[in-house]
Amino acid sequence: MKFGAIYEEYLREQQDKYLTKCSHVEYKRLKKVLKKCRVGRSLQEDCPNGDQQEGNNESPDICKCNSCTLCDQMFFTELTKEASEIAGCFSSRVQRLLNLHVPSGFLRYIWRVRQCFIDDQQIMVQEGRMLLNYVTMNAIAIRKILKKYDKIHGSVSGRDFKSKMQTDHIELLQSPWLIELGAFHLNCNSSDIDETVGFLKNEFFKNFSCDLTEARPLMTMAISETMKYEYSLTCPICLDTLFNPYALSCGHLFCKGCACGAASVYIFQGVKSAPPEAKCPVCRSDGVFAHAVHMTELDLLIKTRSKDYWRQRLREERNEMVKQSKEYWDSQAMLSMGI
Amino acid sequence: MEATAKYNRGNPAVKRILQEVKEMQSNPSPDFMAMPLEEDIFEWQFAILGPRDSEFEGGIYHGRIQLPSDYPFKPPSFMLLTPSGRFEIQKKICLSISNYHPEHWQPSWSVRTALVALIAFMPTPGGGALGSLDFKKEDRRALAIKSRETPPKFGSAERQKVIDEIHEQMLSRAPPVPQLLTNETNEETNQLPASDASDEHAHKAVGGVNTAGSNSDSVNNDLPRPDSESEIVQHIVEGRTEGVSNHSRANLSRENIPRVAPTPQNPVVAIQKPKHDRLLTLAAFGLTLAIMALVIKKFFKINGLAGYIEGKF
Numbered sequence: 001m002k003f004g005a006i007y008e009e010y011l012r013e014q015q016d017k018y019l020t021k022c023s024h025v026e027y028k029r030l031k032k033v034l035k036k037c038r039v040g041r042s043l044q045e046d047c048p049n050g051d052q053q054e055g056n057n058e059s060p061d062i063c064k065c066n067s068c069t070l071c072d073q074m075f076f077t078e079l080t081k082e083a084s085e086i087a088g089c090f091s092s093r094v095q096r097l098l099n100l101h102v103p104s105g106f107l108r109y110i111w112r113v114r115q116c117f118i119d120d121q122q123i124m125v126q127e128g129r130m131l132l133n134y135v136t137m138n139a140i141a142i143r144k145i146l147k148k149y150d151k152i153h154g155s156v157s158g159r160d161f162k163s164k165m166q167t168d169h170i171e172l173l174q175s176p177w178l179i180e181l182g183a184f185h186l187n188c189n190s191s192d193i194d195e196t197v198g199f200l201k202n203e204f205f206k207n208f209s210c211d212l213t214e215a216r217p218l219m220t221m222a223i224s225e226t227m228k229y230e231y232s233l234t235c236p237i238c239l240d241t242l243f244n245p246y247a248l249s250c251g252h253l254f255c256k257g258c259a260c261g262a263a264s265v266y267i268f269q270g271v272k273s274a275p276p277e278a279k280c281p282v283c284r285s286d287g288v289f290a291h292a293v294h295m296t297e298l299d300l301l302i303k304t305r306s307k308d309y310w311r312q313r314l315r316e317e318r319n320e321m322v323k324q325s326k327e328y329w330d331s332q333a334m335l336s337m338g339i
Numbered sequence: 340m341e342a343t344a345k346y347n348r349g350n351p352a353v354k355r356i357l358q359e360v361k362e363m364q365s366n367p368s369p370d371f372m373a374m375p376l377e378e379d380i381f382e383w384q385f386a387i388l389g390p391r392d393s394e395f396e397g398g399i400y401h402g403r404i405q406l407p408s409d410y411p412f413k414p415p416s417f418m419l420l421t422p423s424g425r426f427e428i429q430k431k432i433c434l435s436i437s438n439y440h441p442e443h444w445q446p447s448w449s450v451r452t453a454l455v456a457l458i459a460f461m462p463t464p465g466g467g468a469l470g471s472l473d474f475k476k477e478d479r480r481a482l483a484i485k486s487r488e489t490p491p492k493f494g495s496a497e498r499q500k501v502i503d504e505i506h507e508q509m510l511s512r513a514p515p516v517p518q519l520l521t522n523e524t525n526e527e528t529n530q531l532p533a534s535d536a537s538d539e540h541a542h543k544a545v546g547g548v549n550t551a552g553s554n555s556d557s558v559n560n561d562l563p564r565p566d567s568e569s570e571i572v573q574h575i576v577e578g579r580t581e582g583v584s585n586h587s588r589a590n591l592s593r594e595n596i597p598r599v600a601p602t603p604q605n606p607v608v609a610i611q612k613p614k615h616d617r618l619l620t621l622a623a624f625g626l627t628l629a630i631m632a633l634v635i636k637k638f639f640k641i642n643g644l645a646g647y648i649e650g651k652f
Contacts, residue, residue, distance in 0.1 A: 240354065
């Protein structure tokens with residue numbers, strides 16, 4: 001069964017669901033654009049023969065350049081716009097879902113009161129699964145259309161476009177929100193919720209698994225029995241399992257204490273108070289601390305799976321925070337005294 | 340590994356270093372070897388093999404790494420102990436991974452990445468950087484052959500034991516010297532006295548030229564004096580016997596430790612007493628302000644009541 005048919009059926013199902021507001025990859029339309037380009041190339045092959053007969057050498061270059069240039073602009077511009085919309089929609093939906101699961105501040109108590117009467121866990125799990133399927137479908141669609149593009153044109157523009165997507169943070173399967181959603185999925189599966197087998201017929205997303213006991217803690221996402229994505233849960237600064245993790249805008253994960261140390265701010269001031277010129281410790285991108293994402297679901301997952309380690313790290317971080325606070329207020333007192 | 344239990348595991352720098360030690364032992368590399376001293380985990384000894392297809396091939400170069408107290412947020416410093424013709428011995432090296440350039444350091448780098456970078460830096464020209472040399476290829480080959488015979492003598496007995504251990508393992512791991520090098524070795528052994536004399540002269544001349552170049556590059560008038568002093572000290576040390584030099588270095592190392600220890604304690608003691616007094620002063624001042632405020636409020640209240648009564652009458 002071809003992916004196009006599967007994708008069409010998936011889109012038809014989505015019409016009934018409440019994901020209609022979200023945009024999808026226009027797989028069929030992009031396919032038609034590529035078909036036009038293929039026809040254009042075959043016409044180009046006919047053009048040189050006719051031109052040779054006529055003795056005119058300028059028209060094949062013009063014809064080729066026009067066709068490919070227009071095709072490139074139309075194709076990649078549209079795909080970039082769609083990928084950006086999908087990434088934005090996915091992150092906003094995940095944020096809304098996770099705010100319900102792990103609320104902060106006053107909302108927590110309201111949520112507790114509500115949970116006494118209504119059990120929304122099942123609905124949240126289903127929505128999470130739907131979001132996972134959504135991002136998986138669109139990511140596979142993008143990959144297949146780029147592969148088809150490279151096949152038709154015999155070029156590496158698709159690969160370059162994919163790497164450009166990664167640098168522009170619109171690569172769907174590298175998003176920290178996907179890691180958050182995976183952690184949410186694992187957190188909910190650990191409870192007594194029944195797994196709905198065969199919930200979606202065309203489901204590509206298979207399973208999320210997490211292993212925190214090995215030397216390299218990993219979170220694995222299995223797609224369609226052949227593709228697997230591994231996300232490392234090790235902080236590249238302290239070389240230990242992540243504790244209170246933050247994802248910078250460039251997608252790299254760090255412990256909160258390590259990120260604050262790298263940006264030269266105190267832990268109680270928070271990661272977002274870092275100066276704009278602070279760079280990512282891994283890829284040296286600047287301006288990535290302002291929009292850092294607090295990975296609350298991932299922290300909850302690590303807390304559940306490794307209780308002793310989490311408790312030890314919490315104690316250490318509290319000691320460090322107390323020490324830094326003392327240091328800060330001592331310096332403030334000295335400043336106010338005029339010493 | 341029992342000794343590592345002594346360290347303060349709460350310190351994030353110590354935790355990071357212990358993780359690196361564990362990773363270094365579980366995934367040893369054929370090109371280098373590094374391990375910390377038992378008495379101080381921030382002091383490491385390392386040995387690197389000369390890079391292949393270069394004049395350093397077959398050589399074993401020992402060195403020392405000093406990690407800062409806030410590692411990995413600050414870079415370490417590197418010092419080579421085996422003469423190589425590329426880096427000066429017993430002098431901190433200026434590289435983009437060392438503490439001369441903290442702005443280029445990345446916290447995600449480690450001792451392993453630093454040693455890989457150091458091996459890659461060997462064949463590059465020194466360019467007059469601090470701690471760099473530019474010897475001729477033949478001299479470097481001779482030094483590479485010489486470096487395999489005996490490890491350098493440096494530091495305390497425990498450190499020397501670590502150096503010897505590393506040297507033995509690197510010898511067993513290192514590939515044999517290529518045949519061309521052995522031929523050159525035979526030729527050089529035949530002409531030992533004359534070539535030694537000429538090499539020594541060449542080394543001194545080249546060293547002088549490099550130091551002059553570095554001085555002119557830095558455009559600092561203060562630099563030549565400490566350089567000349569260090570050169571004088573090196574000459575004096577070389578003139579003495581090995582035992583005396585070891586003893587003097589041990590004395591220097593012992594003297595360094597007590598100097599550092601009392602320094603941080605004094606300001607702490609000085610800071611605490613004035614802080615306590617100032618807190619009491621602040622409390623007294625606050626109380627005085629509160630009392631004055633209450634008195635003034637009472638006064639205004641009385642005036643208000645009197646005005647009201649008089650107005651009514």
